Amino acid sequence: MSAVHPLITATELRALLDSAQPPLLLDCGFDLANPSAGEQDYQAGHLPGARYLHLDRDLSAPKSAAGPIQGGRHPLPSLAMLAERAGAWGVTPERLVVCYDRQGGPYAARAWWMLRWLGHAQVRVLDGGVNAWLTAGGTLDTGVAPAPAAGPYPARAPAMPTVDAPTLLASLDSVQVLDARAPERYRGEVEPLDAQAGHIPGARNRFFKDNLSADGRFKSVDELRQEFLALGLLPGQVIHQCGSGVTACHNLLAMALAGLGDARLYPGSWSEWSADPTRPVARG
Numbered sequence: 001m002s003a004v005h006p007l008i009t010a011t012e013l014r015a016l017l018d019s020a021q022p023p024l025l026l027d028c029g030f031d032l033a034n035p036s037a038g039e040q041d042y043q044a045g046h047l048p049g050a051r052y053l054h055l056d057r058d059l060s061a062p063k064s065a066a067g068p069i070q071g072g073r074h075p076l077p078s079l080a081m082l083a084e085r086a087g088a089w090g091v092t093p094e095r096l097v098v099c100y101d102r103q104g105g106p107y108a109a110r111a112w113w114m115l116r117w118l119g120h121a122q123v124r125v126l127d128g129g130v131n132a133w134l135t136a137g138g139t140l141d142t143g144v145a146p147a148p149a150a151g152p153y154p155a156r157a158p159a160m161p162t163v164d165a166p167t168l169l170a171s172l173d174s175v176q177v178l179d180a181r182a183p184e185r186y187r188g189e190v191e192p193l194d195a196q197a198g199h200i201p202g203a204r205n206r207f208f209k210d211n212l213s214a215d216g217r218f219k220s221v222d223e224l225r226q227e228f229l230a231l232g233l234l235p236g237q238v239i240h241q242c243g244s245g246v247t248a249c250h251n252l253l254a255m256a257l258a259g260l261g262d263a264r265l266y267p268g269s270w271s272e273w274s275a276d277p278t279r280p281v282a283r284g
Contacts, residue, residue: 059107180248208247
């Protein structure tokens with residue numbers, strides 16, 4: 001089954017929720033500086049029927065006991081683990097899933113990418129998140145959604161491409177790395193979270209928030225396409241990374257929206273790369 005359009009508008013979503021086959025809603029709101037904030041926001045008000053997914057508990061595997069070295073700060077779960085979790089969330093192959101957050105889409109994009117990696121084609125991100133929903137006349141609910149648990153999602157091979165640190169290190173001269181972090185972190189002027197400041201040598205910078213218009217919705221397809229191509233990117237050679245493999249998914253979604261295909265993700269990203277002092281680091 002081919003993937004659906006990566007975004008859905010609040011107006012489209014309202015109509016679908018009133019249909020005979022409403023989508024499954026996943027609230028992915030999160031705050032890296034306050035890991036309980038997203039869940040508190042969900043409890044204060046969420047889209048009707050939405051289930052809450054926590055970045056650390058639901059959208060990541062446990063960190064290495066030795067620290068954030070293998071896999072970074074938000075390691076990907078195995079496909080088998082994700083299949084179990086997706087079934088517990090109520091994801092089935094035929095059901096449309098809509099992910100959203102309150103932060104411009106980075107955590108919703110993480111869930112979107114992970115479900116596509118699992119092989120679930122029917123997944124979209126609510127463009128503009130909760131603010132767009134309210135602007136379109138939608139209401140919020142404070143009730144806890146019942147658990148529509150299904151069996152594990154059917155196992156299959158990974159449906160989205162990834163790359164690990166050794167492979168990336170060996171191919172730096174032949175790939176294009178795109179870093180989704182804020183420019184000051186990319187340049188190495190500040191580093192609030194990880195072992196070293198700087199970036200992967202040769203990486204270009206595309207702050208994920210640059211994918212958004214002032215209203216918090218994604219820019220137009222034409223605008224996104226022009227901006228990504230202006231970076232000199234060759235879509236088949238791009239590897240996306242960020243701090244821990246989360247906001248990189250926002251750039252992956254934006255490139256897919258722009259018709260530039262599905263590039264590779266380096267899930268460990270800077271948190272894994274910088275934890276090994278033998279790997280090269282660039283600044284500036």
